[in-house]
Every structure is written in structure tokens, then in C-alpha cells.
Amino acid sequence: MNNASQAQPTVLVLMTEQEKNEFMPPDIEAGLREMFPNLVWVDAPLEVGQWHYSLREQRPEIVVCAWETPPLPLEAAEHLKYLCFLCGSVRSLVPRELIERGLIVTNWGSIVSNTVAECSLLLILSALRRVGNWSVAMRTRGEWKQGRHPDTLSLFGRRVGLHGLGAISRELARLLVPFNVELSAYSPSVPDETYRKLNIRRADSLEDLFSTSDVLVELAPGKPDNYHLVGDDLLRLLPQQAVFVNLGRGMVVDEAALVRASRERGLHIALDVYETEPLPADSPLRRLDNITLLPHLGGPTPDRRRDCGELALQNLGYYVSDLPLMNVIDLGTYDRAT
CATH class of the missing domain: 3.40.50.720 (NAD(P)-binding Rossmann-like Domain)
Incomplete structure (x- = not known):
């Protein structure tokens, strides 16, 4: 585990009900809860102030989220170590400075x-x-x-x-x-x-x-x-x-x-x-x-968004096992994104 002092990292999941149904259907959600029995599930959408409050209160080591997530505040770097983003571009979600400080970020990548x-x-x-x-x-x-x-x-x-x-x-x-x-x-x-x-x-x-x-x-x-x-x-x-x-x-x-x-x-x-x-x-x-x-429909159709959830579950398993993660957003990848 990346944080050896904790037996179980604090995990915060933020998704709308529809995002949950598409990215985390019951079998994938069950795997997530088995891996992190004490995870905190927060329903999106949230106002920015509510989001910042949740981060301050829960102080998660890991955040799992999708499209309806407000931007991360710079203060999140004090405790957040891994952002597992279920979707594509993170430019509007993650300030570049957080990655510079060492925040690990993954997305759906080539899946x-x-x-x-x-x-x-x-x-x-x-x-x-x-x-x-x-x-x-x-x-x-x-x-x-x-x-x-x-x-x-x-x-x-x-x-x-x-x-x-x-x-x-x-x-x-x-x-x-x-x-x-x-x-x-x-x-x-x-x-x-x-x-x-x-x-x-x-x-x-x-x-x-x-x-x-x-x-x-x-x-x-x-x-x-x-x-x-x-x-x-x-x-x-x-x-x-x-x-x-x-x-x-x-x-x-x-x-x-x-x-x-x-x-x-x-x-x-x-x-x-x-x-x-x-x-x-x-x-x-x-x-x-x-x-x-077409109105930007080229990405994964709702029935295939479970592929992104399965990838996220695999990455989370790698994270707690201290193994290399897939589709990591480094500074070069971040700068090339739109």
C-alpha cells in the first residue's frame, strides 16, 4: 500500500446516480466495496463549497470520480494521493500544480x-x-x-x-x-x-x-x-x-x-x-x-462505460498493492490534453 502507516486508505467516491449505474454497475460496485469496506460515497452534483467541505472533512487518500465533479482545490494536496478519474480529460478538474506536487492521476486512457x-x-x-x-x-x-x-x-x-x-x-x-x-x-x-x-x-x-x-x-x-x-x-x-x-x-x-x-x-x-x-x-x-x-458521441457508449469502471477497479487494486498504475496522467500528458 502506498501509505504503509494505514491499514486501509480513506476512499471518497463522488458520482451521480446515472454515472454510478453506467461506470459502476452492481458487480463493479461490489468489488469496490469489498476492496474498501469503509469508503465514503457522496452523491453528485455538489456545489464547489460542499465539495471542498467534503474533502476537508473526509481527508481522503483516494478519490474516485467522474464527469460531475467540481475542480480539486490546491489544499487537497495535503492528504490526497491518488485521483482515479473514470473519464477522459482532467484539465478542468485537476490543477497542474497538484500533479507537480506528486498527485497520482489516472483516467480511462486507451480503454x-x-x-x-x-x-x-x-x-x-x-x-x-x-x-x-x-x-x-x-x-x-x-x-x-x-x-x-x-x-x-x-x-x-x-x-x-x-x-x-x-x-x-x-x-x-x-x-x-x-x-x-x-x-x-x-x-x-x-x-x-x-x-x-x-x-x-x-x-x-x-x-x-x-x-x-x-x-x-x-x-x-x-x-x-x-x-x-x-x-x-x-x-x-x-x-x-x-x-x-x-x-x-x-x-x-x-x-x-x-x-x-x-x-x-x-x-x-x-x-x-x-x-x-x-x-x-x-x-x-x-x-x-x-x-x-454527431454531437461528440465518439466516446464510450453508456453500455460500455463499465469497461472504464473495471479499469478503475484494477488500478485501485494496483495502488493498494504498490504496483505500477495504468493510464497515469503525467505532466506531459496533462499539457497535451484539451
């Missing part, structure tokens, strides 16, 4: 990669089959296809480009195997061996990647250097009838350039992330015909 990759595949197929176009046209204008030659495409045998080759892209590469696609990726920091194992061509540059991709999937990280990296110059390189899919970070793509590419070149687009979320009601993206939009 959600399969469901995000699944959503990526959905958007690829939707864009190729023009689902966004036809869904709106049939529901609002009573339209039907004209003749036997609709403007739709198949995924089989396509050239698919991945901008970024992290955990989500690797899961997507596996899902794409049955479609016999030609895969390319641009991710300079990834070693050649990874490309070989996944049978992915290493693109020499972003220009190379965009110009040789019938389907371009944007999964680059949201670091400052990538702000509006994808703009007019790259989008113009996409071949005719190409589709552009973004499940990475909205800030990587210049949305005004996307609108221009759609209107001027007929680029078909499928998006799950945006520079401003929720997507403003007056966004030009909402008025395009050849587009499929």
Missing part, C-alpha cells in the same frame, strides 16, 4: 479506443454512402434518388489515410481489415515497427497523406502546434469524391476551410468534434448538405 474507432467506422461509411445528405432530404423535402446512379461509394478497396497513429487509429486499422483498404498514416513519432505490424504505409508528409487518401480520418492530438493545421492547402489535396472524417480534436481543423471545401469542391464531411462545443446554432457546418454531424 475507450475501441468504441471511438467503432464510431469512426460509422462516420466513414455514413460519408461514403451520403447518409447525412439523404437523411435530411428524405425527412424534410420528401426526396428520393433519381435513377440508378446515386452519388454513393463503397469502403471496400479504398485508400484510407490516418492523421495520427495513436490507440484509436490502431483500433480503427484492425476494424478496417475486412474492407481490404490501403492504409497510410502520418505520425512522425511512431516507430517503423508499428507501421509494419499494422500493415500501414508511412506517409512522408501530410501533403503525401492527404493527396493519396480517398478517406482521410483526422485523429491528431490537440496540442498547440496543431491548431488549424488542417486548412485550405491540405484539403485541396484530397482527391475528387474524397471524404473527411474528424473524431480527433476540433481545434486541429480550420472549420471555415472545411465549409469552403464542401461548397466549392463537394467534399463530403463527417464530424464528431468541433472547435467550439456545443456546435453553435449558427455554424455554417449545420447548413451544409454533404455532411454528417
Whole structure:
């Protein structure tokens, strides 16, 4: 156990009833209570003042929490040693200074990669089959296809480009195997061996990647250097009838350039992330015909959030056994997050 002077660390769990049902269904909750019989369960949401009071009163060594958690106060560093966050980005929850002081923070990490990759595949197929176009046209204008030659495409045998080759892209590469696609990726920091194992061509540059991709999937990280990296110059390189899919970070793509590419070149687009979320009601993206939009649904669906709970339970077991934890948020990871 990380704190050898205590037989049982003080554990505070903060979740809404819905978060509890999704992340900690009965079997996982039972495992948590068996590991920590004296844990304190606090119902969210809490006002900031109530949250700070709970932390001062309970002085937990471990906090387990999800989305509906107010930011941690700096004073929590006096007693808190491990924050087990069941979700993704911790930037709005954990001040950087707490990690600098040694607070251990974990999140869902790559455990959600399969469901995000699944959503990526959905958007690829939707864009190729023009689902966004036809869904709106049939529901609002009573339209039907004209003749036997609709403007739709198949995924089989396509050239698919991945901008970024992290955990989500690797899961997507596996899902794409049955479609016999030609895969390319641009991710300079990834070693050649990874490309070989996944049978992915290493693109020499972003220009190379965009110009040789019938389907371009944007999964680059949201670091400052990538702000509006994808703009007019790259989008113009996409071949005719190409589709552009973004499940990475909205800030990587210049949305005004996307609108221009759609209107001027007929680029078909499928998006799950945006520079401003929720997507403003007056966004030009909402008025395009050849587009499929989702409201940031790419993460784990409620039925698969138990995977995050199981990961958290495993990490908590590692923590009390003084073993290395999975998906630790160090300062580098923290700074790259959005």
C-alpha cells in the first residue's frame, strides 16, 4: 500500500446516480466495496463549497470520480494521493500544480479506443454512402434518388489515410481489415515497427497523406502546434469524391476551410468534434448538405462505460498493492490534453 502507516486508505467516491449505474454497475460496485469496506460515497452534483467541505472533512487518500465533479482545490494536496478519474480529460478538474506536487492521476486512457474507432467506422461509411445528405432530404423535402446512379461509394478497396497513429487509429486499422483498404498514416513519432505490424504505409508528409487518401480520418492530438493545421492547402489535396472524417480534436481543423471545401469542391464531411462545443446554432457546418454531424458521441457508449469502471477497479487494486498504475496522467500528458 502506498501509505504503509494505514491499514486501509480513506476512499471518497463522488458520482451521480446515472454515472454510478453506467461506470459502476452492481458487480463493479461490489468489488469496490469489498476492496474498501469503509469508503465514503457522496452523491453528485455538489456545489464547489460542499465539495471542498467534503474533502476537508473526509481527508481522503483516494478519490474516485467522474464527469460531475467540481475542480480539486490546491489544499487537497495535503492528504490526497491518488485521483482515479473514470473519464477522459482532467484539465478542468485537476490543477497542474497538484500533479507537480506528486498527485497520482489516472483516467480511462486507451480503454475507450475501441468504441471511438467503432464510431469512426460509422462516420466513414455514413460519408461514403451520403447518409447525412439523404437523411435530411428524405425527412424534410420528401426526396428520393433519381435513377440508378446515386452519388454513393463503397469502403471496400479504398485508400484510407490516418492523421495520427495513436490507440484509436490502431483500433480503427484492425476494424478496417475486412474492407481490404490501403492504409497510410502520418505520425512522425511512431516507430517503423508499428507501421509494419499494422500493415500501414508511412506517409512522408501530410501533403503525401492527404493527396493519396480517398478517406482521410483526422485523429491528431490537440496540442498547440496543431491548431488549424488542417486548412485550405491540405484539403485541396484530397482527391475528387474524397471524404473527411474528424473524431480527433476540433481545434486541429480550420472549420471555415472545411465549409469552403464542401461548397466549392463537394467534399463530403463527417464530424464528431468541433472547435467550439456545443456546435453553435449558427455554424455554417449545420447548413451544409454533404455532411454528417454527431454531437461528440465518439466516446464510450453508456453500455460500455463499465469497461472504464473495471479499469478503475484494477488500478485501485494496483495502488493498494504498490504496483505500477495504468493510464497515469503525467505532466506531459496533462499539457497535451484539451
